[in-house]
Amino acid sequence: SPVNGRRVVFSLQLQTVTLIPGDGIGPEISVAVMKIFESAKVPIQWEERNVTAIQGPGGRWMIPPDCKESMDRTLIGLKGPLKTPIAAGHPSMNLLLRKTFDLYANVRPCVSIEGYKTPYTDVDLVTIRENTEGEYSGIEHIIVDGVVQSIKLITEDASRRIAEYAFEYARNNQRNSVTAVHKANIMRMSDGLFLRKCREVAENFKDVKFTEMYLDTVCLNMVQDPTQFDVLVMPNLYGDILSDLCAGLIGGLGVTPSGNIGANGVAIFESVHGTAPDIAGLDMANPTALLLSAVMMLRHMGMHDYGKKIETACFDTIRDKKVLTGDLGGKSKCSEFTEEICRRVRDMD
Amino acid sequence: MKIFESAKVPIQWEERNVTAIQGPGGRWMIPPDCKESMDRTLIGLKGPLKTPIAAGHPSMNLLLRKTFDLYANVRPCVSIEGYKTPYTDVDLVTIRENTEGEYSGIEHIIVDGVVQSIKLITEDASRRIAEYAFEYARNNQRNSVTAVHKANIMRMSDGLFLRKCREVAENFKDVKFTEMYLDTVCLNMVQDPTQFDVLVMPNLYGDILSDLCAGLIGGLGVTPSGNIGANGVAIFESVHGTAPDIAGLDMANPTALLLSAVMMLRHMGMHDYGKKIETACFDTIRDKKVLTGDLGGKSKCSEFTEEICRRVRDMD
Numbered sequence: 001s002p003v004n005g006r007r008v009v010f011s012l013q014l015q016t017v018t019l020i021p022g023d024g025i026g027p028e029i030s031v032a033v034m035k036i037f038e039s040a041k042v043p044i045q046w047e048e049r050n051v052t053a054i055q056g057p058g059g060r061w062m063i064p065p066d067c068k069e070s071m072d073r074t075l076i077g078l079k080g081p082l083k084t085p086i087a088a089g090h091p092s093m094n095l096l097l098r099k100t101f102d103l104y105a106n107v108r109p110c111v112s113i114e115g116y117k118t119p120y121t122d123v124d125l126v127t128i129r130e131n132t133e134g135e136y137s138g139i140e141h142i143i144v145d146g147v148v149q150s151i152k153l154i155t156e157d158a159s160r161r162i163a164e165y166a167f168e169y170a171r172n173n174q175r176n177s178v179t180a181v182h183k184a185n186i187m188r189m190s191d192g193l194f195l196r197k198c199r200e201v202a203e204n205f206k207d208v209k210f211t212e213m214y215l216d217t218v219c220l221n222m223v224q225d226p227t228q229f230d231v232l233v234m235p236n237l238y239g240d241i242l243s244d245l246c247a248g249l250i251g252g253l254g255v256t257p258s259g260n261i262g263a264n265g266v267a268i269f270e271s272v273h274g275t276a277p278d279i280a281g282l283d284m285a286n287p288t289a290l291l292l293s294a295v296m297m298l299r300h301m302g303m304h305d306y307g308k309k310i311e312t313a314c315f316d317t318i319r320d321k322k323v324l325t326g327d328l329g330g331k332s333k334c335s336e337f338t339e340e341i342c343r344r345v346r347d348m349d
Numbered sequence: 350m351k352i353f354e355s356a357k358v359p360i361q362w363e364e365r366n367v368t369a370i371q372g373p374g375g376r377w378m379i380p381p382d383c384k385e386s387m388d389r390t391l392i393g394l395k396g397p398l399k400t401p402i403a404a405g406h407p408s409m410n411l412l413l414r415k416t417f418d419l420y421a422n423v424r425p426c427v428s429i430e431g432y433k434t435p436y437t438d439v440d441l442v443t444i445r446e447n448t449e450g451e452y453s454g455i456e457h458i459i460v461d462g463v464v465q466s467i468k469l470i471t472e473d474a475s476r477r478i479a480e481y482a483f484e485y486a487r488n489n490q491r492n493s494v495t496a497v498h499k500a501n502i503m504r505m506s507d508g509l510f511l512r513k514c515r516e517v518a519e520n521f522k523d524v525k526f527t528e529m530y531l532d533t534v535c536l537n538m539v540q541d542p543t544q545f546d547v548l549v550m551p552n553l554y555g556d557i558l559s560d561l562c563a564g565l566i567g568g569l570g571v572t573p574s575g576n577i578g579a580n581g582v583a584i585f586e587s588v589h590g591t592a593p594d595i596a597g598l599d600m601a602n603p604t605a606l607l608l609s610a611v612m613m614l615r616h617m618g619m620h621d622y623g624k625k626i627e628t629a630c631f632d633t634i635r636d637k638k639v640l641t642g643d644l645g646g647k648s649k650c651s652e653f654t655e656e657i658c659r660r661v662r663d664m665d
Binding site: 118119120135136138140141142143145146147148149150151152153154155156157183186187188189190191192193215216217219220221222223224237240241242243244245247248249251252253 | 434435436451452454456457458459461462463464465466467468469470471472473499502503504505506507508509531532533535536537538539540553556557558559560561563564565567568569
């Protein structure tokens, strides 16, 4: 049975992971990840599923039952980019996944990639974003003509839950500190509640340093010296902004991993870039974001050695600059970049 | 004041204090002589104010904002040659709606453990800030205005804001108008800030972005800021703190307040004086011979100031 959401893996057993390739370049970068995992002989078997929304009885939109069944059983998912539906009435698939599995924490480790030049060299932080409430409640009203209100909801339970996740994450990943990001000076009640819960949870994690910082101060300092930050935990909107800001520091969404942690032990790791329809099927895509998300997944599953091996092969390939996809400044195909990583992985044995 | 004197700027200063006082009925207000002065002169230059420790005492900045309906916070962010940051070519302006949005202060406990905070967006405030942004772009020869929003998520509130920006844009065909999600702006801003020009946005986003952009050029110690009010009032201010640890020790860096004063000169139409003083300031920093501690040097505030004065006088 799962322990803290993780299955105990026996050496002769293959653990099953739900794979959602997605749209556009999704299928080809998924193939790349599978090939690299095969080279590393990771004891994982993939169960492919599709998340195209369907309408159930009563007209309610839902993810396909076989996808839900798979995720509920495997508890671990790896997902590529999904295209945004054009037709109105069709909800966002990401939103549907979030609600179906109560994916309450969005986690993005941002680490500078040697060889992929940005104005920053030593970024090593993690943003942990509460992903169920806050400013994204979707509750809006027209008060009178020309006056609109949007409601931000903060609850004790969600705040406690995300704070607990952040401190557990810090402890499990040997991080030194957790910083709560807020605007409680302005939003005294809502952010005040969030902050109070963080402080309470911090009391149970004396081995992790706890600090607090205003969101605007975080941004001001982040672009001047990101090395001062470690684990950052925050409500929904602030997390939306900061996680993208930090992705920018290390080179953008094409190289940033992401994980979504749900209640009941479910965890879905995903690349957060788009489907890139203009290069789909042309063997030009960069699988780095999905690969690093898969590495994050391995660490979540306790398979640290496999994760380290694959991550090292990926970083070495980028640092070496000989085989790079177009977005990384090179001329190689996705398959060539993938094969280079596979080669390095095999050589490590 | 010394630098302005060296440049022979035709301005006289009227000093006022803004320590809050309680009027009849116990309502906190700014001192009447300060209000009278601002209402008459219409132009203000302000240094940092300390945050009152005693509860019940409102923020002075908030009081000023409400008294003069300072609806637009404007921060031009330009890279300063000689003051090294990871970015070299920043040249953008953030224009933040400063009266409503997420900072309405309207919050409620719904039930135990559930709190709501209300974000208010109105047609009038959105139109007013959009109009200011486009006027600013036109008056300062800027190429484009970008509305920053999250209308994909906050469809009604940010949707209203965006609609007003689009409507105003129709009256300013000489200025390019674009729209971008806040998260996309942040993602792109730290990778290539040169793609941005004038940015206009609601309150919270403006709070974040204006500080983010200040960070790109070196922080609050070198960033100018202006607040535009209804009825023609404009107050320019440095946005750093009071730095009590170095107060009175001739160690402070006057750059932020000086650049805010330059912004003020431009607002008043005194572009030549503004340019002269700004150039003298930037040249001093670029030369690196006379810099205050925070800029990496060892000079006193008075020495840094005198160096700028010297350059200003030499320009005549």
